[in-house]
Amino acid sequence: MRAQNERLVLTILRRHGPMAKADLARSTGLSAQTVSVIMRKLEDEGLLAKGEPVRGRVGQPSVPMRLAEEGAFFAGLKIGRRSADLVLTDFLGHVRARARITYAYPTPDATVRFARESFGQLAAQLSPAQRDRIGGLGVAMPFQLWDWAVSLGLDPLKMSDWQSRDICAELADDLALPVFMQNDASAACGAELVFGSSDRSPDFLYFYIGYFAGGGVVLDNQLFTGRTGNAGALGSMPVPQPGGGTVQLIDMASLCVLERTMSEDGHDTACLWEPPAAWEVPTDLLEDWVTRAGAGLAHAVASAICVLDLPEVRIDGWIPHPVRAGLVAAASEALARMDLSGVVPPRVLPGSVGPDARVLGAASLPLSDRFLIE
DSSP states (O other): OHHHHHHHHHHHHHHHOOBOHHHHHHHHOOOHHHHHHHHHHHHHTTSEEEOOOBOSSSSSOBOOEEEOGGGOEEEEEEEOSSEEEEEEEOTTOOEEEEEEEEOSSOOHHHHHHHHHHHHHHHHTTSOHHHHTTEEEEEEEEOTTGGGGTTTTTOOGGGGGGGGTOOHHHHHHHHHTSOEEEEEHHHHHHHHHHHHSOTTSOSSEEEEEESSSEEEEEEETTEEEOOSSSOTTOGGGOEEEOTTSSEEETHHHHSHHHHHHHHHHTTOOOGGGGSOGGGOOOOHHHHHHHHHHHHHHHHHHHHHHHHHSOOSEEEEEESSOHHHHHHHHHHHHHHHHTSOOTTSOOOEEEEOSSOTTHHHHHHHHHHHHHHHOOO
């Protein structure tokens, strides 16, 4: 019970920011004495720090408590179809160090080698005391990665090794840390939940636009992953395509669609897998992709809200902020043209984490396991 109450205090402070003891007692339903004991213990452990006293009220000034940035550190590994990223974050989710590789396709050997070597390099940037506070590694990757070989234009044998390898167990042995894994799109949704804007709804639909479009569902401030961990597989949702017929959302709103269009038009596509600020995409091709992707997203939203009465939709991705704003606008406009009689249209908003959502979501896995309540 004591550990649960400590997690409750840390969860509320993460969600709402610095709070005084009296406010925490009201929010948790715990007694002021219990909250005082918990806060003192967490401060002694280096997980909480005092803020500046708030004066101007009757009585003693209140002292808000906040999460201590260096209270704990976590590593996050994102394994994508074209690139892998490893980050080291502090207790607030700030990236302290990062490493990145790009490739034609991922292999288990290269991925494990990259993670092992890069983790050592990133951890070496911390002091010995800080390294002792690294709480684990989270891995965000597509489930059944080997099934995507054909979509990447590869011989299936080149990615078949993923079926027989448990890279989480390998990395746990190599790094002597607990390792957690989650679907990459669900992890991105988790980053929005743990590190995202505090003014978001407790219930929302989430899209992440990467090589393939994916997403997640949050209900009552909890990531809903379903029986097999694949709930919120929004990329597989059927949507109408221009000219008739239906396709999956991944065939309209994914970056692989933009990559294919650019390649067919004779443009270099390597920029798409570099940090989004470096994008160099012809304006006409980009605008056409945004319009089509926005229409696909709108149809996916319309289908989802008929099943789950969600008030809010968040769209994020490995895309520049102006492109994200364009997708939000295109999806909103397409949704407004639909007949949604019988349901309440949700607000369509940009995500608040950005391109790093998948890798930050990975880093949030050990954080959530150790310090937050569900």
